[in-house]
Amino acid sequence: MHPATHPTVNAPDGRTYRTPLVRRRLLRGLLAAVVALPLVGAAAACGDDAASDGKTKISVFWWGGEARAQLTEQALDLYTQKNPDVVFEKTWQANQGYFDKLATLTAGGNPPDIFQIDDNYLTEYAARNTTLDLTPHQESGKVDTSKFPQSLWQYGVVDGQLAGLASGENTQGLVYNKTLLTKNGLPEPTTGMSWEEHIAWAEEVSKKTGVPGTMDASAVDKAFWVWLRQQGKDLYKGNDLGFTVEDVTRWFELWKDARDRGATPTPDVIHEGNATDITKQLVVTGKAATSWVWVNQMPELKKNTTDELGVIAYPGDPSGQWARASMYWSVFRGTKNADIAVDVINFLVNDPEAVKLLGTDRGLPSNLDLRRVVSDDTTDEAMKQSIAVETELAESFGESPQVPIKGHSKVRAELIKSAENAQYGRATPAEAAAQFVEACKAAIAS
Structure with missing residues (x-):
């Protein structure tokens, strides 16, 4: 949470x-x-x-x-x-x-x-x-x-x-397999990359290494939240949602394009990444070159791989991130x-x-x-x-958002459900987005 x-x-x-x-x-x-x-x-x-x-x-x-x-x-x-x-x-x-x-x-x-x-x-x-x-x-x-x-x-x-x-304190961290990149002569991702640049980089990693370049983040609430803040929106506004169906559609379409280009794993592996704990994130099981985690989870990730790991901010303007109380x-x-x-x-x-x-x-x-x-x-x-990266990121943190409203845990669960409907092709990005917003409104109203 x-x-x-x-x-x-x-x-x-x-x-x-x-x-x-x-x-x-x-x-x-x-x-x-x-x-x-x-x-x-x-x-x-x-x-x-x-x-x-x-x-x-x-x-x-x-x-x-x-x-x-x-x-x-x-x-x-x-x-x-x-x-x-x-x-x-x-x-x-x-x-x-x-x-x-x-x-x-x-x-x-x-x-x-x-x-x-x-x-x-x-x-x-x-x-x-x-x-x-x-x-x-x-x-x-x-x-x-x-x-x-x-x-x-x-x-x-x-x-x-x-x-x-x-x-x-914690903030969002994109963890990547530095050993894999070095071995294949590939550049490391950098803070400040746009989302589109990140996906293009991941596509190149997939082609050259055979390892999907990035875990699909469409079901990752913390990634969606940062992306919204970079669009001038937020997850919540008062006691209501801070985003629209159109916003979610754009988010799901971003990741559909990444899947279509081979930048992410297949839906079954994406589901595995959505469902597992920190010790089995795809970046340490070798099923993706990057995973979307919290910066302070680096020590636990490192215990589960012999590869060297790096960590940067999520793509886009790093001021979308904030000093979150873990x-x-x-x-x-x-x-x-x-x-x-x-x-x-x-x-x-x-x-x-x-x-x-x-x-x-x-x-x-x-x-x-x-x-x-x-x-x-x-x-x-x-x-x-972890401490060095978060200290560096702190210089560009934006203001903290409001604390999530009642029903937030249900909103997180519904994002996974709707994103996976899009990932498996059971719904278009627009259909999955509409399902998600409807479920969110019901969750915060109950």
Whole structure:
């Protein structure tokens, strides 16, 4: 959903969730079952804010793999070392079903004091008055965003309220197989290439290497979003769509032309790229020379190939990209320990030791000063590459768009469905575009 690498689970940008409507229908059953689940049972104890020894207990709930869990637990333990009167109820799980469980806990009146969230759901939870407005704490300095890129912290504002604090920064990255290009005497793609130039370059790669030059990005929501911004449009405008059927038709036609020219893989392989997690993106499985990912996913991609990889901005004007919050820390509006919870999330993004511990697992550190420290300290060359590229791109970032509206996860799913209808020839680009816009309007109206 958009986001950071999960070492043992799918990357956030590959997630699909049940829609809010489906979750509401499932709530009663989930509430009945939740007490039987040890993991959720731990989070459900959030209402008890006092430990047996009189210390303040703060509950924290997040998704991710085991590596993220270990890093987060270490960072929270570090907070306790520095603040002995605060202890934590730590609960984590893989991303599958995370938002179902978070919805269950909040509906049942036992939400965690602090929870991880992303831009697929921030607007929805803010609209439910579930998230604490961090604006007063930001104004008082208790939440310090002075070292954040302005567009990064602003990407957590919903209806004038700071609903989430960016735990890390990310932006879109076009990753390419540098080894393949060098071996065949082909030029590397460059930031600033137009979309048409990118497709022409990919066509040449396909002809010379036999490897399709580019993954078809017609189903990739983050690519469509950047392309829209480069056309002076946006994904959303207020509570409505920011684009028209004609815009989507042009996008689908761009990629039909790429397929017709042999610049992309066949539909079955494109579908594989649409459906798989970050560890199996086509650029590392050798089925395409480029893949459309998030810049901070470079280290995870590199683990899955012996080839050298490069990363640049998406085609077109790089100002179409922005400092996206890979995910956020939010505080429950009804917590009995708001000041402490706010101090904890500020610690996780601004304390030098905590930030060095967490590294780039949730994206590049939001604090620019500490981002440089992490880059200097790491021995992971792919991580250094990610930080260097995003730092370079930051000089041309445009203003952040509004946080996606309720129904965004459904919009993402519908883009894949409609794009694949066009990819397989089940619909013309215009027909698939009309299907997509109709489905989007239904999703955001429900």
